[in-house]
Amino acid sequence: MSQIRYTKDHEYIRVEGGEGVVGISEHAQSQLGDIVFAEMPSVGTTIKAGDAAAVVESVKAASEVFAPASGEVLAVNSEIEATPGLINEDALGRGWLFRMKLVDPNELSGLMDESAYADYLKTLG
Amino acid sequence: MSEDAVPKTPLHALHVELGARMALFAGYDMPIQYPSGVLAEHLHTRKAAGLFDVSHMGQALIEGPDHARNAAFLETLCPADLVNLTPGRQRYTQLLNETGGIVDDLMVARPLDADGLLRLVVNASRKSLDFALIGERLPRDVRLTPIAEEALIALQGPLAAATLARLAPGEGTQTMAFMSAKPVRIAEFATFVSRSGYTGEDGYEISLPATQAEMFARLLLTQPGVAPIGLGARDSLRLEAGLCLYGHELDESVDPVEVALAWSIQKRRRAEGGFPGAERIRKALAIGPDRLRVGLRPDGRAPAREGVEIVSADGAPIGVVTSGGFGPSVGGPIAMGFVDRAHASIGTPVGLVVRGKALMARVVGLPFHPHTYYRG
Numbered sequence: 001m002s003q004i005r006y007t008k009d010h011e012y013i014r015v016e017g018g019e020g021v022v023g024i025s026e027h028a029q030s031q032l033g034d035i036v037f038a039e040m041p042s043v044g045t046t047i048k049a050g051d052a053a054a055v056v057e058s059v060k061a062a063s064e065v066f067a068p069a070s071g072e073v074l075a076v077n078s079e080i081e082a083t084p085g086l087i088n089e090d091a092l093g094r095g096w097l098f099r100m101k102l103v104d105p106n107e108l109s110g111l112m113d114e115s116a117y118a119d120y121l122k123t124l125g
Numbered sequence: 126m127s128e129d130a131v132p133k134t135p136l137h138a139l140h141v142e143l144g145a146r147m148a149l150f151a152g153y154d155m156p157i158q159y160p161s162g163v164l165a166e167h168l169h170t171r172k173a174a175g176l177f178d179v180s181h182m183g184q185a186l187i188e189g190p191d192h193a194r195n196a197a198f199l200e201t202l203c204p205a206d207l208v209n210l211t212p213g214r215q216r217y218t219q220l221l222n223e224t225g226g227i228v229d230d231l232m233v234a235r236p237l238d239a240d241g242l243l244r245l246v247v248n249a250s251r252k253s254l255d256f257a258l259i260g261e262r263l264p265r266d267v268r269l270t271p272i273a274e275e276a277l278i279a280l281q282g283p284l285a286a287a288t289l290a291r292l293a294p295g296e297g298t299q300t301m302a303f304m305s306a307k308p309v310r311i312a313e314f315a316t317f318v319s320r321s322g323y324t325g326e327d328g329y330e331i332s333l334p335a336t337q338a339e340m341f342a343r344l345l346l347t348q349p350g351v352a353p354i355g356l357g358a359r360d361s362l363r364l365e366a367g368l369c370l371y372g373h374e375l376d377e378s379v380d381p382v383e384v385a386l387a388w389s390i391q392k393r394r395r396a397e398g399g400f401p402g403a404e405r406i407r408k409a410l411a412i413g414p415d416r417l418r419v420g421l422r423p424d425g426r427a428p429a430r431e432g433v434e435i436v437s438a439d440g441a442p443i444g445v446v447t448s449g450g451f452g453p454s455v456g457g458p459i460a461m462g463f464v465d466r467a468h469a470s471i472g473t474p475v476g477l478v479v480r481g482k483a484l485m486a487r488v489v490g491l492p493f494h495p496h497t498y499y500r501g
Contacts, residue, residue: 033162034162
């Protein structure tokens with residue numbers, strides 16, 4: 001069973017076992033518009049929750065992606081380099097950014113589940 | 126500021142109806158993009174035709190006893206040869222401050238059959254400053270009249286000429302040369318048209334009364350291949366075309382020579398001077414400027430944005446990026462910036478410091494995407 005959690009900065013982490021797949025939310029990709037470049041963290045680096053871990057860039061602007069949790073980067077989505085538009089087409093699926101090993105699953109309790117995130121988006125107007 | 130107090134263009138309701146994402150630009154609530162998005166809008170303009178609402182820009186008339194008087198006055202503020210601007214033509218120039226820095230860049234058109242009249246188009250963000258500057262220097266027999274009650278609509282792209290010709294048969298819009306300007310009746314609308322634009326494509330900028338702008342825009346949008354384009358794509362199009370944007374390449378510290386606009390200072394003005402900052406500008410023309418605006422192509426895929434530091438191959442600071450992003454038609458990152466003269470030749474390898482790392486790039490010629498202006 002996987003569960004998805006969102007940050008207030010519109011990253012998601014889909015957790016299964018002790019690992020999480022990180023990307024940006026459907027809302028975030030739609031706000032950014034056409035994504036033309038993504039810079040990924042290096043595999044093997046350890047990141048802390050809240051660190052700037054990746055960058056996604058639209059035609060207009062660069063936007064940092066903050067790590068939703070702490071742990072080691074296990075893999076990055078190599079398809080994104082050639083086809084960054086995948087983030088727009090399928091943010092929650094093929095547009096994932098990186099996979100990480102979680103050091104402390106309790107960190108996730110501070111994040112929002114699907115319905116809490118939907119409520120949060122409504123507050124943003 | 127209350128929502129009602131934010132200035133809107135005459136096409137505001139149409140933008141909202143078309144689903145535009147609106148944002149404040151130069152104080153106006155403007156369409157940044159429509160639902161198709163910046164990338165699609167950019168590419169559409171290059172292959173068909175884009176309609177741009179640029180009504181936020183400042184339009185004004187200079188009226189005096191005759192052309193010679195008007196032109197002689199404007200030449201005290203601008204370095205272009207305006208005295209020899211022929212009727213029916215338009216010229217690109219700059220308003221300069223006392224040190225030769227650029228207060229604004231603008232278009233000056235001399236309509237046919239109106240000897241004592243010039244039409245100006247200036248930047249939205251600078252118009253009140255421009256009009257104040259011109260206003261305080263006006264000789265007694267020359268008047269400046271801002272025309273706030275006119276909209277300005279650009280139609281740009283390879284289908285622009287055929288589109289206007291269809292709506293304005295017999296008006297000769299198709300054979301107007303680049304940078305010519307004249308009154309044109311388009312369908313039932315009385316307009317003033319220049320063959321110019323800000324995309325590098327063939328196209329027109331069309332002035333008409335604000336009260337008719339929405340009807341006119343709707344008519345254009347019914348034509349095959351014409352789509353509304355937002356300011357997002359307008360910016361990526363002008364960057365690919367190597368065109369300057371005020372507040373980015375241009376500001377009051379920058380002179381026309383270093384920003385590679387020396388072509389807009391005609392021979393007579395170079396020889397005679399008589400414009401603000403003439404000493405600095407003529408010196409830069411004679412011996413070359415200390416720094417120069419150049420095109421930059423990163424080797425990789427990462428865009429380098431405005432403000433990014435430019436370093437030499439051995440890491441020494443040599444300049445700064447003024448505009449940078451992704452060029453949809455180029456298919457990769459592109460940028461413009463100032464570099465010192467020793468590093469300004471085409472092919473020079475440079476580094477662009479993005480997020481602490483120097484990304485390899487090369488100095489390249491401008492534009493990034495070839496201009497397709499109609500030169501007759």
